[in-house]
Amino acid sequence: MSTEDIPEPDRVEGAPHPRRTAAxxxxxxxxxxxxxxxxxxxxxxxxxxxxxRGVGKATLAWRIARNLLAGAGGPLDMAPDQPVFRRCAALSEPRLFLLRRAWDAKAARLRQIIDVEETRRLKTFLQLSSADGGWRAVIVDAAEEMNTSAANALLKVLEEPPERTAFLLVCHAPARLLPTIRSRCRELRCGPLDAASLAAALDAAGLQTDDATALAELSGGSAGEAMRLAAHGGQPAYEELLALLATLPRLDRPRMIALADSCAGRDAAERYDMMMRLVPLALSRFARAGALGALPVEAARGEGDLIRRLSPGPGPARAWAEAVQRLGERMARARSVNLDPGQVMLDTFLDIETTAQRLASAA
Known part of the structure; x- marks a missing residue:
């Protein structure tokens, strides 16, 4: 496999890498x-x-790194034709180190963790001084993917940091980091994007959407997730799912079987993966709306009426929340043992039907 074909663990499929993203x-x-x-x-x-995930944390890290390396001051914006930008984009900037999961050539896949070997490479980098006496930058993406040995090795560096070296830790789950690492960092918190910001981010990545508001709802304000949804037909798939759920408390059999069958087969892996994300999302939206007593912004036409009917209060909300947890665990087991996708989806839909019928009988 050539270097160009190796997947990057810190890049969303279908989107430019954050190091090549200017805005x-x-x-x-x-x-x-x-x-x-x-x-x-x-x-x-x-x-x-x-x-x-997917709200711009890595893009912010690269913007900060480029600004410090250029010694530019001022805002973090930088034109892509600037030398520092070009070197960072090519991973040829000698004053920058990127710590991320490595490619395992023997297993022909990305490693699942950032191991201590990678942090040892970081130590070698830090032993070299900057040629011009300026700043150096270290980007860790994602920091929670470090195993214990790697995290402890980074902690030792943070306890006695080299001069004029900025460490930028991109992190989706701070609770998974060592408390001692968190205590040595100043936090920059990035939140979900609103519909306008999401649309702008998608446009900058070369993706268009007809309904940014719906996509923002489905993606939870994550540009990365929105790009996945847009690339793999997430919005039409969600509408199809809601059309099936609208037939509850007894699901329309032909429609249920057709939807399950669309997730089976060698060429349906992306469709299956999409449905595995959309089903818990739909039920979570049912549960949240019932618990809060407030309907969300519709992610598809008719969703509000469906939620009002199936999750009118705290009791149904609790049942749907339990279904999310139960089905999530079942789906995880199905992935781990490679069960037939069509059968997994049928079982999932029948479980949802059982929950809806139990709620209907108790009403």
């Missing part, structure tokens, strides 16, 4: 917090850039 959308507070510290001369050596 950041929807995170003005996080960016302003960094700029305020930098301009006041209080630039911390380690920054924990935390938040949900």
């Amino acid at each position: 950041l959308f929807g995170q003005p507070a996080a960016e302003e917090a960094f700029l305020t510290a930098r301009d006041a001369g209080r630039l911390h050596h380690a920054w924990l850039i935390a938040g949900p």
Whole structure:
């Protein structure tokens, strides 16, 4: 396999890598917090850039890194034709180190963790001084993917950080980090994107959407997830799923079988994966709306009426929440033992039907 064919663990399929992304959308507070510290001369050596997946954390890390390496001051915007931008995009910038999951050539797949061997490479990088005496940058993406040995090795570096070296830890799940690492970082919090910011991010990535509001709802404000949904027909698939659920408490059999069959077969892996995400999402939206007593913004036409009928209060909300947990565990087991996708989806739909019929009989 050539270098160009090796997948990158820190890149969303169908989207440009964050190191090649110039603009950041929807995170003005996080960016302003960094700029305020930098301009006041209080630039911390380690920054924990935390938040949900796909909301721009890595893009912010690369923007900060390029700004420091260029010694530019001012805003974090940089034209892609600038030398520092080009070197970072090509991973040829000698003052930058990217710590991420490595490619296992023997197993022909990405490693599941960032191991201590990668952090040893970081130590070698840090032993070299910057040629011009300027800043160096280390990006860790994603920080929670470090195993214990790698995390402890990074902790030792953070305890005695080299001068003029910024550590930028991109993290989706800060609770999984060592508390001692978290305590040595200043946090920049990135939140979900609103519909306008999401549409702008998709447009910048070369993707168009007819309904950014619905896509923002389905993706939870994650541009990364929105790109996956847009690339694999997520919105039409969700509408198809809701059309089936609208026949509850007894599902329409031909429609149920057709939807399950569409997830089976060698060429249906992406469809199956999409449905495995959309089913828990739909039920979670039922549960949340019933618990809060407020309907969400519709992610598909007719969703509000369906939620109002199937989850009118706390009792049904609890039942749907339990179904989300139960089906999530079942789906995880199905993936681990490679069960037939069509049968997995049939079993899932029948479980949902059982829940709906139990709620209908108790009403």
